[in-house]
Amino acid sequence: MTDFLYPFIEGDERDASALLTDLANSAEAKATQSSALRATTLTDSAAAIAAAAAAMAERFAAGGQLFVFGNGGSATDAAGAAALFVRPPSGHPLPARSLAADEAVLTALGNDVGFDLVFSRQLIAFAGPTDIALGLSTSGSSENLLVAFGEAHRHGVLTVGLAGFDGGRMGASSDIDHCIVVRADSVHRIQETQAAVVVALWEGVHGHRP
Amino acid sequence: MTPHPKSDETLGPLAADLASAALALARRFASGATLWCWSPDASEHAQHVAVEFVHPVIVGKRALPAVAVTAGDSEALPILRSLVRAGDVLLVVAADAEDDRVTAVLRRAASWGAATIWIGAGVRPGDGDADHVLWLDGDVGLAPHDGRFVLAYHLLWELAHVCFEHPGLVREQVAADAPVCTTCADEGRLAEVVDVGTTTTATVRTAAGVEEIDTTLVGPVTPGDLVLVHAGTALTIVDEGR
Structure with a gap:
């Protein structure tokens, strides 16, 4: 059939060395894209990151705490962001936690009021005018993040968003005080750079003297 | 500010290490393996790896069995011991190459017949500590946070899925990659003591299953010994230096 065009497509391929070379080259190319995106984002968004970090530092100085949230891989990145602030590799800890960490709360809200409200209901319970809500989304359009930002904004919580692609609905939302967009179309590359943005925010918070 | 890695950095030897780890992982998945993920100090990384495989971000990629074990250090070993089967894969994300908690788990996983992958940063562990050591350069303290660990397991996922586009290579060498020992005639097989029988016998677990052995030569053993x-x-x- 198509064997003359794609000799290996029927599963007759035997020698892995060519594949291993291709894989290594692919890894190198993707890593180069990742670091280029990180460098571009940190440069282009330097002012936005500095402004967000300064505002966050003021909230921390006023006794506020940081609530971080996202879905899926971004939920784990949110947990990592909270860990960076509360259990830093250097410097003093700042109060921060992930809103996806408690399975009782998450499933109770998801089951009873719907998944769109799992973060907003927690912010209603926990967050006030000295606090910070940091939401991570690669699409920028996760419904439960937008609802959470809206609720947080109404309660005077400082809202910081990390989005990807073209910013999605988060990029256009007036509920988000500081929205940093990682302009790329790969979920993986966006997440890698969002992690670097989180580190830059953390460094900015610690470097800021309100 | 901490200097961030520059855009002209390369993966170096990590690129080839990722390639061989991805192919080995794809082969194990093709044989029915489950990927167990553990990160003793940052369970979010174990969870991130697992969700990548279970719920791929790219529509059309197959869902694969990957599970995060989020227990802390002292509870993780007994939990993994009961969950991990011969033929599975254990992936650990932990920065410190000198971490005894990690090496103890990785050695035992090998004795159970699991392939092992260790993602970390800083001083590189010995080659024998895991089947695949995926090691990152740069600041150790920030590696879990600044996206370097995330990049490593994203690439592992992406490359493993490329391997599935080469079914002949994923299927072909399963037999050679199966957890059978080819060197026991010279070196012996690694086994973990499950139970102690008489003063000269014990029950051990190896990649091939559970068996009775004679312990006359080594003297008394206790459960958990390798x-x-x-x-x-x-x-x-096995002297674990602990």
Whole structure:
């Protein structure tokens, strides 16, 4: 059939060395894209990151705490962001936690009021005018993040968003005080750079003297 | 500010290490493996790896069995011991190459017949500490946070899925990659003591299953000890330096 065009497509391929070379080259190319995106984002968004970090530092100085949230891989990145602030590799800890960490709360809200409200209901319970809500989304359009930002904004919580692609609905939302967009179309590359943005925010918070 | 890695950095030897780890992982998945993920100090990384495989971000990629074990250090070993099966893969994300908690788990996983992958940063562990060591350069303290660990397991996922586009290579060498020992005639098989029988016998677990062995040569053993077994006899107790 198509064997003359794609000799290996029927599963007759035997020698892995060519594949291993291709894989290594692919890894190198993707890593180069990742670091280029990180460098571009940190440069282009330097002012936005500095402004967000300064505002966050003021909230921390006023006794506020940081609530971080996202879905899926971004939920784990949110947990990592909270860990960076509360259990830093250097410097003093700042109060921060992930809103996806408690399975009782998450499933109770998801089951009873719907998944769109799992973060907003927690912010209603926990967050006030000295606090910070940091939401991570690669699409920028996760419904439960937008609802959470809206609720947080109404309660005077400082809202910081990390989005990807073209910013999605988060990029256009007036509920988000500081929205940093990682302009790329790969979920993986966006997440890698969002992690670097989180580190830059953390460094900015610690470097800021309100 | 901490200097961030520049855009002209390369992966160096990590690129080839990722390639071989991805192919080995794809082969194990093709044979029915489950990927167990553990990160003793940052369970979010174990969870991130698992969700990548279970719920791929790219529509059309197959869902694969990957599970995060989020227990802390002292509870993780007994939990993994009961969950991990011969033929599975254990992936650990932990920065410190000198971490005894990690090496103890990785050695035992090998004795259970699991392939092992270790993602970390800083001082590189010995080659024997895991089947695949995926090691990152740069600041150790920030590696879990600044996206470097995330990049490593994203690439592992992406490359493993490329391997599935080469079914001949994923299927072909499963037999050679299966957890059978080809060197026991010389070196003995790694086994973990499950139970102690008489003063000269014990029950051990190896990649091939559970078996009775003679312990006359090594003297008393206790459950959890790692021993080298040859022809039904324990030749030595592995010194774990603990």
